[in-house]
Amino acid sequence: MNLKKGLWIVTIILILAAVPGIMERWNTETNSNTYNMIIPFHEIYELTKEDNIEMGEVLTQLRDAGLTTISFEPDSLSKWEQLDILSKYEVKRLQDIVRFHEDADNLLEDETGFYVTVPEDAYYDEKIQEFFQPTEITIGPERLYFIDELVDAPGANAEGDQEQAEEAEAETEETLDDSSVFDSYLGYNEEIINEVKDYGFEYVLRIENHERTNGQTIQDIINLKDDQLSTLLFSGEEVIGYPDNVKMKNYAAQLEQAGYNFYSIEGTTQLGMPTFAYTNNFDFIRLHSMTVNPDSIAESVNRSVRAVKERNIRSLFIHIPTQNTSKETLEANESLEATLTLLERVPQHMPDQYTLGTPQPFDEIDVPIWSTIAVMLAGMGFVFLALEFIQLMWIRIAGIIVAGILTAGYLVTDMTLMLQAYGLGIAILTAIFATIHAHARKAKPGLKHLMLTYLQSIGISLAGIAIMIGILNGNEFITGFAQFRGVILVYVVPMVVVALWAVIKLVLDDQKHTSENLAKESGKVFLKLANLEVKYSHLIVIAIVGAVIYYYITRTGNAGVAPEFEIVLRQKLEELLYVRPRTKEFLIGFPLFVFGLYVMGQHPKWGRFLLIPGSIGFLSIVNTFSHLHIPVYISLIRTAYSLVLGFLIGLVLILIYRFIYRKVQKLVKAG
Structure with a gap:
């Protein structure tokens, strides 16, 4: 020889x-055969702005079509404005509007803030009072809240993040401006979450990275943990705690101990994600984000099936279409119909070994x-x-x-x-x-x-x-x-x-x-x-x-x-x-x-x-x-x-x- x-x-x-x-890799991949389909709540809400579409009706149709999960972003005044829950007025703009109104003298002399309309729903009204301690004024029949832009950021004094809270308080006047107060974290809308849970949906919380409120965010997420919430999805270009490695590892450990897993978005780089992944031993679920193509549902179905079958994707994050391929705006019922068709067809075309349910991270x-x-x-x-x-x-x-x-x-x-x-x-x-x-x-x-x-x-x-x-x-x-x-x-x-x-x-x-x-x-x-x-x-x-x-x-x-x-x-x-x-x-x-x-x-x-x-x-x-x-x-x-x-x-x-x-x-x- x-x-x-x-x-x-x-x-x-x-x-x-x-x-x-x-x-072992082969067995790990083949044993992971459960996937879910997620739609963000704010996109569902947009559909219900049409007078003839009720939220309960939409949720029922989505559930029956195969939707398993709904995602929620943290609340803020800016997001409530997008949902038409309130309206914002800058001080100077409101002064111009009511200049000749008999109640013009009701406006405050303080110009370091802004006004918002008082929400009709008591839940949102109570949230604003809890977080901002606003001053209420009346202009004619309209009730308005004045919110000082120098107010302490909501959640800055969260338990478990005291050092961060003290630093934030010292820097409030330097770092907190009008837009940051308007975008400040206000927790998650538990009222709507409970409504969604009653329809049998699981839900996903999206996590944003705001240094002053991260401690409160972590505490709220831990308190919300239940059988219908098991996985978290980061929002934006960075994970919570970035760029502080110590805080990222601390948050990752707290959330893992609470029983949470995480999603990683295919093709998207979120700063600090590797730190979370290595800290949590890669307990992540691969997620594919896509918008339904209303002009070619078959193409969207094939894309979904390939993602699960060929790339170890176990979560499909589906965006409701608002336009067709010709950039023409769709009616709400057209958007809903395209989404329902996709939800129904994906399980029909998915290989038999894959089932809808609650996906889990890969075994080690x-x-x-x-x-x-x-x-x-x-x-x-x-x-x-x-x-x-x-x-x-x-x-x-x-x-x-x-x-x-x-x-x-x-x-x-x-x-x-x-x-x-x-x-x-x-x-x-x-x-x-x-x-x-x-x-x-x-x-x-x-x-x-x-x-x-x-x-x-x-x-x-x-x-x-x-x-x-x-x-x-x-x-x-x-x-x-x-x-x-x-x-x-x-x-x-x-x-x-x-x-x-x-x-x-x-x-x-x-x-x-x-x-x-x-x-x-x-x-x-x-x-x-x-x-x-x-x-x-x-x-x-x-x-x-x-x-x-x-x-x-x-x-x-x-x-x-x-x-x-x-x-x-x-x-x-x-x-x-x-x-x-x-x-x-x-x-x-x-x-x-x-x-x-x-x-x-x-x-x-x-x-x-x-x-x-x-x-x-x-x-x-x-x-x-x-x-x-x-x-x-x-x-x-x-x-x-x-x-x-x-x-x-x-x-x-x-x-x-x-x-x-x-x-x-x-x-x-x-x-």
Whole structure:
């Protein structure tokens, strides 16, 4: 047994150490099969401004359609104004309005404040009196409250945050202005919350970060905890307590002790969120926020189903539409009808294993440290094997040293960054190794040899992927707080390396060289290419290649925009196959790789160049698994489809090539 085979055996044995951790992640993802649908209360309230729509009627329809949860924001005078509960008047404006009124003298001389109309509902009236101690005046039949802008901020003296309260009191006159009083925290509307609870809804409280009132907010939330409230959602661009790490950790601990979990909004960065996540051991539920598309309910339904099925989303935060795609304002009944239709259809189209209910955070994925070490050691062996194509031993040894440094760095510092760097290196090498490996096997004619080479490249890919996801495993990764870094590098570097390798092999193909002079000969190739005379035709080719590369790069990641025909194709494939394979894999990468393997048997020089676009297939499946918030089984299904369909399409390309090749040969002979 030679060194290479022995190293492969050791590497595979070490990779097997990752299997328990990967299976635990698999079970964690598949056991989490409950999702909910949330609508914010203030959007429901907007619907009831129409005279013919009652709140009770709307809540009943939403509940019957499938809505499980309603979210509430904390109250403030500004939000009550938005809900038409009161109106605000600046001092100077009101003076102008009542200048010639007989009650104009009732206005206060104090101008450091503002006026609000007295709410008709006693609940709001009592809240204003409790928090602001306003002065009441009357202008004709209208009762008004004057609120001093220098009043202590509501809740600033909350129990449990005394130090913060004292600091706030000392700075009141410097920091508290008209707008801050008007926006000040007034607690949560328990009257409306109780009404919603009576209809059987669960509810979610949104938390804002206002330094002076954070202590009161935490106390109110703890006091409100009940069976219908289990999860909190941060509002705005930062979590409560930010930027003070001590306060954030203290608030996180208090809320966790009270029995709360938290939502994280997909695609949204909220400052301080990682501090909360690490403090609470990632007891977070992934949430997807979306607005119903009234012109295409089917599109909104598909978006909802994909979020739950493919991205570990367990909460759909649904915004009621106010406009159609033409920016035309919708009537309240039109908005309600579109929302009800979505709520009814989402459960109908959701896979059977998912049910509406109360979602819970993922169970803890417990990966033993010995398993992580074993997988990182497997990575060292994989690096050594993958760098064989360079034919320089010192580079292969350098690769092992870098992997060893990252391993030691992680064990000493426990920094996730070390794992991310290691995972990125393995991902890039996996795509290169799986592609160039095909050239290491002497090309032979026949389907059997082609299939064997294809399977070996697949095996290399799976080995590298197992190492990558074995290293990047844990709740921080599947919840999205720690992510795979360097997606663009995975898409670009393998293709560049394979292209350089193909060019160098083309130039050196007929030369005999030792491993010691390969680098020297490669340098000569680059010098020769650099000194070539550039013609207009060269520039045209470079421009075309550059445009293709630019389009390819812009199509990567979540921001890429696909053409209309591809979107239609994707949707049809998803309907047919449960999970759609990636088009760049089964239509481009793998077919050209298979075709390249065949051509290499006849024309090795040109077959190698087909491996350049052929590398897209392998780098793309590596990228699929690097999306760590996607369930493992979804990535496996998607990859299996791509490999099979790509192979079959590759065979079709071979048949077409053989047909054309024979026709051309006949024409040449006839001529």
